[in-house]
Amino acid sequence: MDLSLAEPEGIRILRAGRIRTMARPGEPATAEALAVAGDRVVATGRLADLRDDFGRRPEIDLGDGCVVPGFVDAHLHLTMAARQAAGVDLSPDVVADEPALAEALRGAAAVTTAGEWVMASRYDHMRTTSGRVLDRAALDRIVGEHPVLLVHIGAHWGVANSKALELAGLTDDTPDPSGGLLGRDGDGRLNGVLHEQALFDLAYPSLAQRGRIVPEPGLRSLLLGLDTASDAFLSAGITSVGDAMVGPDELRLLQQARSRGRLRLRVNALITHPHLDHLVAAGITDGFGDDWLRIGGIKAFVDGAVAGRTCWVSEPFEGTHDHGIAVVEPDQLHELVRKVHAAGLRVAVHANGDKAIELLLDAVHSAQRAFPEVGTRHRIEHCSVVTDQIVARIAELKMIPVPFAGYVYFHGDSLEGWYGSDRLERMFAHGQMLAAGIPVAGSSDYPCGPYEPLIGVQSCVTRRSRSGRVLGPSQRIDVEQAMRLFGTGAAFAAGEQSVKGRLAPGFLADLAVLDRDPFEVPPDEIGAIGVRQTWVGGRPAWDTNQPRHAAASAPTHD
Numbered sequence: 001m002d003l004s005l006a007e008p009e010g011i012r013i014l015r016a017g018r019i020r021t022m023a024r025p026g027e028p029a030t031a032e033a034l035a036v037a038g039d040r041v042v043a044t045g046r047l048a049d050l051r052d053d054f055g056r057r058p059e060i061d062l063g064d065g066c067v068v069p070g071f072v073d074a075h076l077h078l079t080m081a082a083r084q085a086a087g088v089d090l091s092p093d094v095v096a097d098e099p100a101l102a103e104a105l106r107g108a109a110a111v112t113t114a115g116e117w118v119m120a121s122r123y124d125h126m127r128t129t130s131g132r133v134l135d136r137a138a139l140d141r142i143v144g145e146h147p148v149l150l151v152h153i154g155a156h157w158g159v160a161n162s163k164a165l166e167l168a169g170l171t172d173d174t175p176d177p178s179g180g181l182l183g184r185d186g187d188g189r190l191n192g193v194l195h196e197q198a199l200f201d202l203a204y205p206s207l208a209q210r211g212r213i214v215p216e217p218g219l220r221s222l223l224l225g226l227d228t229a230s231d232a233f234l235s236a237g238i239t240s241v242g243d244a245m246v247g248p249d250e251l252r253l254l255q256q257a258r259s260r261g262r263l264r265l266r267v268n269a270l271i272t273h274p275h276l277d278h279l280v281a282a283g284i285t286d287g288f289g290d291d292w293l294r295i296g297g298i299k300a301f302v303d304g305a306v307a308g309r310t311c312w313v314s315e316p317f318e319g320t321h322d323h324g325i326a327v328v329e330p331d332q333l334h335e336l337v338r339k340v341h342a343a344g345l346r347v348a349v350h351a352n353g354d355k356a357i358e359l360l361l362d363a364v365h366s367a368q369r370a371f372p373e374v375g376t377r378h379r380i381e382h383c384s385v386v387t388d389q390i391v392a393r394i395a396e397l398k399m400i401p402v403p404f405a406g407y408v409y410f411h412g413d414s415l416e417g418w419y420g421s422d423r424l425e426r427m428f429a430h431g432q433m434l435a436a437g438i439p440v441a442g443s444s445d446y447p448c449g450p451y452e453p454l455i456g457v458q459s460c461v462t463r464r465s466r467s468g469r470v471l472g473p474s475q476r477i478d479v480e481q482a483m484r485l486f487g488t489g490a491a492f493a494a495g496e497q498s499v500k501g502r503l504a505p506g507f508l509a510d511l512a513v514l515d516r517d518p519f520e521v522p523p524d525e526i527g528a529i530g531v532r533q534t535w536v537g538g539r540p541a542w543d544t545n546q547p548r549h550a551a552a553s554a555p556t557h558d
């Protein structure tokens, strides 16, 4: 198929086997064709009618597949994925066991200049090292001469070898950082495991409290990593993402990519809380930017991770007395939320456990009372474990939850043992929150979960884990509701619901061409539907024939 367009900015007509417009109830749910002008949809309907209305126009046949609005993922980590793509990928699909992991790390060390960092990500101890966490000593045996940092797939903890601890200035006498934890053995000696802020200081410059410890990869590596991540997301039909951890380095990378024509999907940047004062001082309010790159809120954290079993819960994890961890003091959170709210910015606060969510609800409630004239709707990132009372308060405070869509499928098998099947009926509570009239946004939180929106849709519809177990079936939703999570739901979380999530006049011409209709396949097959093409702004951005960028996993030196 020739995707080149004779009149790029003129009106052209796109037709396909079926177009699912995801329009408002009462408007046509399907169409034969779209008329597109520039980057916008100007009309939808029957092909014959559009030909009558617009006369002879270039027509592009998108084939016999099913066209849907491009998926919007409200919360994932694009720039983190770009940085990780510049390092070693330890995904269980890539390294199945400990010998394979060791080989991957040794291979990277062999092509890294002596003494420089070997950074690795997506380590899943449950699947790759049989539930046992590799510690500092184990890492030292694999690679001793380079500093090595492994980041867990959940992104909230990692493991450093002795050289890395030394370069980071961490010794047995170092106290835990505020909001973090240094893992220790029975004698109080550092075992290399770094939780929360202790990891962030090394792995995530936008949240680091101690200045830069690990050098930033060069721009060339990062742009290659961004290409790799963008290809992956576009190949899943994603056209817009919320990047949930953006600081100055990440914002610079995104701007560099844009100025070089290498920003291929739309980015709603959530700026990490240490940079709030600068935004306020610069007079930047919610939505600053344009359709390609904008500022969508301030990211902060209350607790740990669901998949890392560190979220802050009222009932302990199954068979333990462990209630997880809070990473912020209540006063700090109240002050932050109040400042963000007063400045006309949106908070997007990570709160997984019910205790964490309650603290955030308290903070938002008091900020709204102090500044009732500010109408900004705030977000709860993840909002994983809820109660009836929490759901009622979310509705009352007009907040927007952004729960994981794909976790039942992807992490379900390990979650059942930690949270219990009763609590899983109150986790990722898409069904209950939608029934309460709350706008719910779709999110993968990649790299913490699989980025494919259709896997998220399948997970929400079936509540079935990879091994086939059904977890929390009371929270099931139908295909239409699940598709809307990654459409108007996620768009609403960024204040972009008037331009994204539908194929209707005035909306951006962002779309995905699927090989089957998600409304018509058995629910367990939704995640396996193929994406043939992805269009952003009325132009093809990816198709199955496009050459993939060379994997950027080998370190590049620049």
Ligand SMILES: [Zn+2]
Residues within 6 Å of the ligand: 075, 076, 077, 244, 445
């Ligand atoms: Zn996240």
